[in-house]
Amino acid sequence: MLRTTFTFGFLVSSTALATETMRIAIGPEVKQARLAGDGLFRGDDDEGARFLPLESPDVTVTRKGGALFVDGSAVSGRAVRFRRGGAIDVNGTRVRGDVVALLGRDGVQLVNVLALEDYLAGVLGSEMPKSFPLEALKAQAVAARTYALHKKLEQYGQPFHLGSSVISQVYGGLASEDPRTREAVEATRGMVLTHQLQPVEAYFHASCGGKTESGAEALGRDLPYLKPVSCPCAKLPQAEWRLELDQRIQVTARSATGRATKVLLDGRPVDAVLLRERIGYMKLKSLWFEVSGKTLSGHGFGHGAGMCQWGAKVLAERGMGYREILGHYYVGTELQTLY
Numbered sequence: 001m002l003r004t005t006f007t008f009g010f011l012v013s014s015t016a017l018a019t020e021t022m023r024i025a026i027g028p029e030v031k032q033a034r035l036a037g038d039g040l041f042r043g044d045d046d047e048g049a050r051f052l053p054l055e056s057p058d059v060t061v062t063r064k065g066g067a068l069f070v071d072g073s074a075v076s077g078r079a080v081r082f083r084r085g086g087a088i089d090v091n092g093t094r095v096r097g098d099v100v101a102l103l104g105r106d107g108v109q110l111v112n113v114l115a116l117e118d119y120l121a122g123v124l125g126s127e128m129p130k131s132f133p134l135e136a137l138k139a140q141a142v143a144a145r146t147y148a149l150h151k152k153l154e155q156y157g158q159p160f161h162l163g164s165s166v167i168s169q170v171y172g173g174l175a176s177e178d179p180r181t182r183e184a185v186e187a188t189r190g191m192v193l194t195h196q197l198q199p200v201e202a203y204f205h206a207s208c209g210g211k212t213e214s215g216a217e218a219l220g221r222d223l224p225y226l227k228p229v230s231c232p233c234a235k236l237p238q239a240e241w242r243l244e245l246d247q248r249i250q251v252t253a254r255s256a257t258g259r260a261t262k263v264l265l266d267g268r269p270v271d272a273v274l275l276r277e278r279i280g281y282m283k284l285k286s287l288w289f290e291v292s293g294k295t296l297s298g299h300g301f302g303h304g305a306g307m308c309q310w311g312a313k314v315l316a317e318r319g320m321g322y323r324e325i326l327g328h329y330y331v332g333t334e335l336q337t338l339y
């Protein structure tokens with residue numbers, strides 16, 4: 001109990017302004033980075049560093065041998081941080097906050113250091129359609145914030161906490177912000193889902209097909225708040241799909257919710273989670289399917305654990321608030337305002 005309170009306090013007080021920040025990797029390493037914007041400043045990669053103005057409105061960061069170079073001049077140390085009064089253009093993407101160029105394995109790793117709430121406003125529109133009801137967007141904002149803080153705790157002291165790819169969460173910079181995503185983030189500012197006072201692993205997916213899957217079956221995460229719950233998304237056309245396979249497939253084991261866990265593919269045993277990875281997540285949309293010959297008829301889209309986004313939409317349209325929506329999908333969790 002005490003340790004957890006300490007963890008939360010530590011997170012919030014880790015910056016002088018008590019603004020929770022995130023370090024987000026901007027794509028994979030690059031050979032060369034071009035940063036642009038009038039009035040750029042440069043300093044060390046440290047919250048308390050002194051920043052000095054640059055004369056040029058754009059800079060190029062490259063790597064030669066074991067060192068970083070800014071406009072051809074070697075940088076002492078493994079990182080250099082850039083700051084500006086407004087957004088910075090980084091290789092064509094406009095981002096809020098600071099940009100750090102790090103000495104990567106082979107090239108330059110760019111990291112965006114920005115306020116968590118700004119990150120969320122940018123990430124939300126890539127995760128859930130902006131047209132969804134506000135209460136569903138608010139639930140998504142809390143889930144995304146919780147997920148981000150969980151990652152931050154897990155990755156503390158690492159060069160970055162999250163990448164900006166589909167594997168973690170999609171961050172498209174300023175271009176992905178929208179008044180509705182901003183409103184959903186503002187309305188839930190600092191709110192985090194907790195279990196025993198720790199931020200939970202707030203997984204989510206597009207549509208479960210009528211019943212969510214346990215964290216243990218879907219992701220190998222046996223957590224008390226990731227239990228199967230019923231969901232109203234089953235009647236939506238988005239929840240149904242068909243797929244023709246070239247191979248013969250037979251389901252040999254299913255989870256309690258009916259999702260395939262083991263299959264025979266042309267007679268060879270394959271773990272169902274690996275099958276989805278092999279066929280492709282976009283083609284084999286979920287593991288909840290029936291087989292007829294070489295045709296699969298399936299339900300839902302995604303791993304099925306945690307919050308179902310299309311289900312959240314239906315619940316919001318029925319008048320449910322974001323607190324109740326979150327309580328429905330993350331069983332037994334508590335909503336806490338962290339800052």
Ligand SMILES: [Zn+2]
Pocket residue numbers: 207208209210211212231232233234308309310311
């Ligand atoms: Zn659902």
